[in-house]
Structures are given as C-alpha cells and as structure tokens.
Amino acid sequence: MTEKVKGNERFNEEAASWDSNPSVHEASSLALKSILSHYPQLKEPNHLDVLEIGCGTGLLSFGIASYVRSLTAVDQAEGVIDAFNIKLAAQPDIRNILPVCAELSDPNDERIRVDPLSRDQLQNLTPRKFDLILSHLVLHHIPSLEETFEVMYGCLKKGGKVALTDFEDFGPEARRFHPEAKMDGVMRHGIRREEVGKMLEGAEFVNVMVETAFEMEKWVEASPGAGVIKGEGGAKMKFPFLICMGRKEGDC
Numbered sequence: 001m002t003e004k005v006k007g008n009e010r011f012n013e014e015a016a017s018w019d020s021n022p023s024v025h026e027a028s029s030l031a032l033k034s035i036l037s038h039y040p041q042l043k044e045p046n047h048l049d050v051l052e053i054g055c056g057t058g059l060l061s062f063g064i065a066s067y068v069r070s071l072t073a074v075d076q077a078e079g080v081i082d083a084f085n086i087k088l089a090a091q092p093d094i095r096n097i098l099p100v101c102a103e104l105s106d107p108n109d110e111r112i113r114v115d116p117l118s119r120d121q122l123q124n125l126t127p128r129k130f131d132l133i134l135s136h137l138v139l140h141h142i143p144s145l146e147e148t149f150e151v152m153y154g155c156l157k158k159g160g161k162v163a164l165t166d167f168e169d170f171g172p173e174a175r176r177f178h179p180e181a182k183m184d185g186v187m188r189h190g191i192r193r194e195e196v197g198k199m200l201e202g203a204e205f206v207n208v209m210v211e212t213a214f215e216m217e218k219w220v221e222a223s224p225g226a227g228v229i230k231g232e233g234g235a236k237m238k239f240p241f242l243i244c245m246g247r248k249e250g251d252c
C-alpha cells in the first residue's frame with residue numbers, strides 16, 4: 001500500500017471527528033490571521049478567486065470565504081470532502097465555495113474549471129486560473145513538493161500568489177507534532193524555510209518569502225507511542241509555523 005493511500009485512509013477515518021480537536025481550530029484561526037495580514041488585498045471588496053489545496057473539513061475555507069469572490073476547495077480524501085459538504089449544506093447563505101475531491105497533478109484539471117458562483121455552466125469550460133492559492137497543514141503530507149509547486153504555478157493567473165502555511169521543521173523535536181500512531185501519510189516533520197524557498201524559486205515563483213507566521217502550543221506524547229494525554233500528566237510543546245509566499249510573474 002502506498003503512503004498516499006494510507007494517508008487518505010487516515011483522513012477518511014478522522015473526517016467526522018476532525019473538528020472536535022481544538023488545536024486544529026486554533027491552527028486554522030492563526031493561519032487565517034497571518035494570511036490576512038500578509039495579503040491585505042483580501043480585505044478589499046471580494047474580488048479574488050482562490051484555490052485551496054488540502055482543505056480538509058474546511059476550517060480555513062469557511063474562515064476565508066467571506067473575504068474572497070470564490071473559493072475552490074480541493075482535497076484528495078473523499079471522507080473529508082463529504083464532511084465539508086455536510087457543513088456547507090447547513091449554511092445555505094454561503095454560495096461561493098465549491099468543494100472538489102481531487103489530487104491535482106494537472107493545472108488544467110477539468111474538476112477545478114467550474115466557477116463556484118455559476119455551477120450550472122458545466123459544459124465546454126476553459127481552464128480556470130486563480131488569484132491566490134492557499135494550503136494549510138498540507139505540505140508535510142505531500143511526497144514531491146517540487147511537483148506540487150509546479151502545479152500551483154500553473155493554476156495561477158499572471159501576478160497570482162501563493163500563501164502556504166505549515167509547521168516548521170526546526171530539528172528532531174519537530175517529529176513530536178504527530179503522535180507515533182498518526183505518522184501514516186506524514187512525508188516530513190514540518191517544512192524547512194530555506195528548502196521550501198528554493199523549491200518555490202525552482203518552480204519559477206518570484207518575490208519568494210518564507211517567514212514565521214505564528215507559534216502554537218500543542219499537546220504531544222510525553223514519550224514516543226505513549227499517546228497524547230491532554231491535562232495532568234500530559235506534555236505540551238510550542239511549534240513554529242511558517243508562511244511561504246511567492247508570485248507568478250506578470251500583472252493580474
């Protein structure tokens with residue numbers, strides 16, 4: 001069984017309970033705050049078409065939706081897209097999000113051509129390009145970041161940007177971000193700022209910047225495999241998160 005399929009199984013299994021973990025809510029709120037402070041244009045009247053890769057159950061997606069014209073929210077795990085759709089159906093006023101179950105390997109993928117605001121126009125669609133690509137807590141699951149950054153580049157309009165957030169690999173202790181039982185699909189223990197910066201440049205992005213976005217305290221296993229105890233007898237650690245930014249050359 002490949003790492004990717006095992007990772008999908010993990011997210012399909014966890015989909016229904018994902019939102020009951022306070023630390024994933026906290027990480028998404030902090031990521032949203034960081035994205036809004038680095039991309040003030042999001043606060044102008046909603047005109048941006050945004051693609052989110054690895055949306056999960058939509059914790060960041062539902063937060064960002066009110067700042068954008070449209071949000072195409074992609075995830076490769078069917079179970080999390082089902083959970084996303086249930087949440088979306090319960091909020092009929094939100095009309096600008098389209099969840100899509102896909103692992104993108106082609107920027108011209110037909111599944112992301114549909115404009116969330118005009119879902120009935122399903123025929124003869126030309127490739128759709130985006131102003132901004134987001135991805136939160138996903139890069140550490142992706143086997144080839146080089147390939148994914150090339151796909152992201154191909155999905156952007158000229159002048160379009162990426163804002164990718166994930167925890168930092170600050171050394172061997174970064175492994176403790178995940179309990180030992182949840183390592184399926186974990187390709188790296190966080191991202192490294194210089195490495196990701198070079199990879200974004202290698203994919204032709206300009207104005208590349210990788211900065212500390214925020215720091216978050218999280219319950220961890222006191223010893224490998226001991227399980228996470230939240231409260232007395234448990235252990236907590238602070239994890240730095242990075243925001244990785246870059247622009248596709250040209251004007252929007």
Ligand SMILES: C[S@@+](CC[C@H](N)C(=O)[O-])C[C@H]1O[C@@H](n2cnc3c(N)ncnc32)[C@H](O)[C@@H]1O
Pocket residue numbers: 008011024028053054055056057058059060074075076077080102103104135136137138141142
């Ligand atoms: C740790 S979860 C984060 C979900 C969400 N962003 C959040 O913060 O709650 C990682 C998600 O990325 C998805 N994922 C991993 N690799 C992906 C890829 N190449 N394309 C689309 N989704 C991917 C997984 O299925 C999973 O739902």
